[in-house]
Amino acid sequence: MSAPRTTLRVGIICCANIAKKTCIAISIAEGMEVVAVGSRDVEKAEFFIQKMSEYLKPGVAACNGYAAVIARPDVDCVYIPLPTSLHVEWVKKAAAAGKHVMLEKPIAMNLSEVEEMVNACVAANVQLMDGTMMTHAPRTRMMERAIADKANFGDVMSVTATFTFLGNSAFNDNNIRIRKDLDGLGATGDLGWYCIRAALWAFRWELPETVMAHPGSDINAQGVVVSGSATLVWKGSPKRKATIDFGFNRPLNQTLQVAGKSTTLTVRDYVIPTNDRASEFELAKNHALSQYDLADVTQRETKVVKTSKTQEAYMWETFGDSVRDIKRGGKPNFNWFQIAVVTQRVVLAVHESIINECAIVTVASS
Numbered sequence: 001m002s003a004p005r006t007t008l009r010v011g012i013i014c015c016a017n018i019a020k021k022t023c024i025a026i027s028i029a030e031g032m033e034v035v036a037v038g039s040r041d042v043e044k045a046e047f048f049i050q051k052m053s054e055y056l057k058p059g060v061a062a063c064n065g066y067a068a069v070i071a072r073p074d075v076d077c078v079y080i081p082l083p084t085s086l087h088v089e090w091v092k093k094a095a096a097a098g099k100h101v102m103l104e105k106p107i108a109m110n111l112s113e114v115e116e117m118v119n120a121c122v123a124a125n126v127q128l129m130d131g132t133m134m135t136h137a138p139r140t141r142m143m144e145r146a147i148a149d150k151a152n153f154g155d156v157m158s159v160t161a162t163f164t165f166l167g168n169s170a171f172n173d174n175n176i177r178i179r180k181d182l183d184g185l186g187a188t189g190d191l192g193w194y195c196i197r198a199a200l201w202a203f204r205w206e207l208p209e210t211v212m213a214h215p216g217s218d219i220n221a222q223g224v225v226v227s228g229s230a231t232l233v234w235k236g237s238p239k240r241k242a243t244i245d246f247g248f249n250r251p252l253n254q255t256l257q258v259a260g261k262s263t264t265l266t267v268r269d270y271v272i273p274t275n276d277r278a279s280e281f282e283l284a285k286n287h288a289l290s291q292y293d294l295a296d297v298t299q300r301e302t303k304v305v306k307t308s309k310t311q312e313a314y315m316w317e318t319f320g321d322s323v324r325d326i327k328r329g330g331k332p333n334f335n336w337f338q339i340a341v342v343t344q345r346v347v348l349a350v351h352e353s354i355i356n357e358c359a360i361v362t363v364a365s366s
Contacts, residue, residue: 005031008320011075012037013066014082015048022079025312027055032316036061038069066090070097077323083182088113095124100323104131106189106347107340114344118337127322127332130340132197134271136318137311139279154261159202159242161195163271164250178224186224188351191246194271196346199232199242202258207342207364208232213353230350276310
């Protein structure tokens with residue numbers, strides 16, 4: 001049995017709603033502990049700590065401002081769920097203070113900001129990871145093994161990924177994700193990020209050659225994308241592709257399908273599992289219809305992946321392991337930098353295509 005993980009101390013920068021889920025995940029993850037919460041209004045930090053006290057150890061500090069969290073000597077890592085427009089400033093400040101960074105997605109507004117953040121973290125020898133929880137789930141590992149079984153699955157030929165939810169009036173009026181000054185990438189950077197991450201994962205992180213948005217995107221009065229869809233095309237013959245669909249204006253749908261030459265993998269809850277301790281996916285093979293095409297007789301098998309923790313907790317454990325390696329004299333795990341960067345590149349390309357009336361945007365050269 002491996003030795004217990006040494007405890008890493010986390011400071012939370014901003015009391016955003018998603019930070020509540022983070023508190024729960026850190027309380028479950030081995031070797032992680034929240035020690036400080038910062039807000040521009042210290043009373044908000046105090047209220048947050050009180051509200052989440054069930055998942056926090058006594059003595060968590062309420063900090064007046066984000067800089068106060070970064071300045072604390074008892075903070076090893078920071079979690080940043082700030083609006084995207086503020087990421088580059090606070091990631092650079094955290095890195096300069098030697099703090100490792102878990103950063104919510106999308107990670108930046110443009111590629112120059114991505115470069116600034118990556119360079120700052122590399123120079124400071126600190127880990128940077130984006131908070132895409134599904135990437136770290138045991139179900140994802142099991143699906144990877146299924147796709148990698150070329151004899152049974154075949155080469156991946158297409159991916160279809162959807163992530164939508166129906167925002168209420170409060171969301172449509174006030175949420176930062178539809179405000180140009182805070183999260184100008186809108187639904188593309190939020191829900192589209194997951195669709196794009198799933199497609200890149202299925203194609204083993206290879207960048208597509210081109211992306212092209214579909215007609216019919218919804219853009220609000222501020223110029224922020226509320227919903228959209230696009231096709232991503234990879235080189236090869238026949239062409240490989242992914243179709244993504246995302247939006248804040250339709251009922252919840254989080255379906256992923258990966259089609260190989262022989263087998264199809266389907267997940268109906270790929271972003272947030274219906275059961276966080278027993279998630280499922282389906283493998284279908286020998287695709288066929290019955291005589292006279294009266295019934296679908298494809299062979300389908302449901303795989304159940306039982307876990308003791310949430311996918312968010314596994315994410316924090318993976319992040320923590322990278323931080324511990326650095327503390328033992330190692331370097332950051334650059335795989336997590338690269339995955340974040342390629343996802344951001346494709347997000348920006350899809351967004352560019354949407355705002356330019358479905359223009360074809362080149363991502364990777366042939």
